[in-house]
Amino acid sequence: MNFGKNILCIGAGYVGGPTMAVIAMKCPEYKITVVDTNEDRIKAWNSNHLPIFEPRLEEIVGQTRGVNLFFSTDIKNSIKEAEIIFVSVNTPTKTFGYGAGMASDLQYWEKTAYQIIENSEDPKIIVEKSTLPVKKAQAMERILKESKNHLHFEVISNPEFLAEGSAIRDLIEPDRVLIGSHQTESGLKAAIEIVDIYAHWVPREKIITTNLWSSELSKLVANAFLAQRISSINSVSALCEKTEADVSEIAYAVGTDSRIGSKFLNASLGFGGSCFKKDILNLVYIARNYGLTEVADYWEMVIKINEYQQERFVRNIIKAMFNTVVDKKIAIFGFAFKANTGDTRESPGKYVAKKLLEERAILSITDSQALDNARLDLAGMDGNVIYETDPFKAAIDASAIVVVTEWEIFKYLDYERIFEKMKKPAFIFDGRNILNHQQLFKIGFNVYPIGKPSLTHF
Ligand code: NAD
Ligand code: UGA
Numbered sequence: 001m002n003f004g005k006n007i008l009c010i011g012a013g014y015v016g017g018p019t020m021a022v023i024a025m026k027c028p029e030y031k032i033t034v035v036d037t038n039e040d041r042i043k044a045w046n047s048n049h050l051p052i053f054e055p056r057l058e059e060i061v062g063q064t065r066g067v068n069l070f071f072s073t074d075i076k077n078s079i080k081e082a083e084i085i086f087v088s089v090n091t092p093t094k095t096f097g098y099g100a101g102m103a104s105d106l107q108y109w110e111k112t113a114y115q116i117i118e119n120s121e122d123p124k125i126i127v128e129k130s131t132l133p134v135k136k137a138q139a140m141e142r143i144l145k146e147s148k149n150h151l152h153f154e155v156i157s158n159p160e161f162l163a164e165g166s167a168i169r170d171l172i173e174p175d176r177v178l179i180g181s182h183q184t185e186s187g188l189k190a191a192i193e194i195v196d197i198y199a200h201w202v203p204r205e206k207i208i209t210t211n212l213w214s215s216e217l218s219k220l221v222a223n224a225f226l227a228q229r230i231s232s233i234n235s236v237s238a239l240c241e242k243t244e245a246d247v248s249e250i251a252y253a254v255g256t257d258s259r260i261g262s263k264f265l266n267a268s269l270g271f272g273g274s275c276f277k278k279d280i281l282n283l284v285y286i287a288r289n290y291g292l293t294e295v296a297d298y299w300e301m302v303i304k305i306n307e308y309q310q311e312r313f314v315r316n317i318i319k320a321m322f323n324t325v326v327d328k329k330i331a332i333f334g335f336a337f338k339a340n341t342g343d344t345r346e347s348p349g350k351y352v353a354k355k356l357l358e359e360r361a362i363l364s365i366t367d368s369q370a371l372d373n374a375r376l377d378l379a380g381m382d383g384n385v386i387y388e389t390d391p392f393k394a395a396i397d398a399s400a401i402v403v404v405t406e407w408e409i410f411k412y413l414d415y416e417r418i419f420e421k422m423k424k425p426a427f428i429f430d431g432r433n434i435l436n437h438q439q440l441f442k443i444g445f446n447v448y449p450i451g452k453p454s455l456t457h458f
Helices: 016-026 039-045 057-064 075-081 107-119 136-144 167-172 185-198 212-243 247-255 276-289 293-320 348-358 371-377 391-395 408-412 415-421 437-443
Strands: 005-010 030-035 069-072 084-087 124-128 153-157 177-181 207-211 329-333 362-366 385-387 400-403 427-430 446-448
Touching (some): 005 075, 016 030, 016 057, 016 084, 016 167, 030 075, 039 069, 057 167, 075 107, 084 185, 124 136, 124 185, 136 153, 136 212, 153 185, 153 212, 177 185, 212 247, 212 276, 212 293, 276 293, 293 427, 329 348, 329 391, 362 371, 362 391, 371 385, 415 437
Parallel strands (some): 005 084, 030 069, 329 362, 362 385, 400 427, 427 446
Antiparallel strands (some): 153 177
């Protein structure tokens, strides 16, 4: 088949895989190839057991794979053939050297620039899909300028705003698509090419075009604003627990102000995920580098409140259980950093599990998608951990249930039956405020929500 455009994505992860699957579905005339250095990941993308779980992902990959969507480890040839290359590699927080613990580790991203110049025979458009510090396209351009054939590579920024668990919906119906380019003739021309891809299914008014640096920085700022809302409501939850105010009532009352809005005001045991923390740390690092101490301190507090919230949650568990959890079985409901994903990166569940294991509790962890990752995360310290797919079984003989992920299924369990099988007094710590607390209290549980008065029988 003759394809209209040859698009490559370097990086077959949580962003690269779903994004390219949706582009393939919406643009059947384009050939889309996704490459990765990780052979196992590519094998999984080519199998019936995809490497990541996202609602509807299997169905879309099933329709497009082998038709106009291809997963491959042949990076060299794929680069050679591509006209447009999306770079969607990981950009984690640096763990070594200057900027360790704050700055982005750009080694994977930079390697792709060298792969591109070594294997290109024609000019290409390079699209930054990874989240990067502002002004990073400049570094990419400087490396690409060293191409042996003096090829021109136009660098475009097209950050991704999808959230895990709703990736496909977010890609099909995005609030906006952001495309940043140099405001030069070739920059604007390249931007139009990328606009054309999305315009297959995204209304034009939702496709925002800006200069390169605004686009790069908008991505970090969007994540910082989202995380800031969670830290704001979580800080209020601590105050609620001291004053008998109810954080859900406050979130509703405050969120109905249309200037504030109701989303992202669910108090929790803290936010997780691979990006909020790393992107805010990156923003803080950049601000410090420019000598903007107050700006850096301001955003750093978002992270500090998140750490405080997680720690506070664990401390509350231990305090409520008479200051010791030694040899007590505790059922951990969920492990993923949010519902509808198997991803456990920076999951508050991981933090809670590690802290309770340090306190010598016995854990039974139940999660419908994240048990494989949980095993990896707790490797070497899971002598006292049982991994259990059935929440009911996980709770047998447990003294407490700790809800760390807001999976729908946890709302509809038969808690009377569960209560009967648990050790008494039985506790529930609802780190997501998803359960019916009054009903649980009536059953006999001692109930500890976030940011609401606890309901106890003592
Ligand atoms: P990921 O770790 O799941 O995937 C990245 C992939 O890139 C890995 O499979 C890795 O093997 C591959 N890779 C690294 N270097 C390579 C190279 N030189 N050649 C070929 N493959 C290479 O990461 P992710 O979650 O998909 O995130 C990717 C980027 O998107 C990050 O910058 C992240 O901040 C951003 N982002 C992530 C999300 C999300 O929900 N996960 C959402 C928006 C933006
Ligand atoms: C987030 C952003 O929402 C995406 O727009 C962005 O593209 C992505 O980061 C990224 O750059 O990686 P994601 O981390 O997948 O997406 O998931 P979110 O829905 O934002 O949730 C993040 C964390 O905040 C989760 O642990 C979630 O449980 C928690 N959360 C969310 C709350 O505690 N309260 C809320 O009200 C909302």
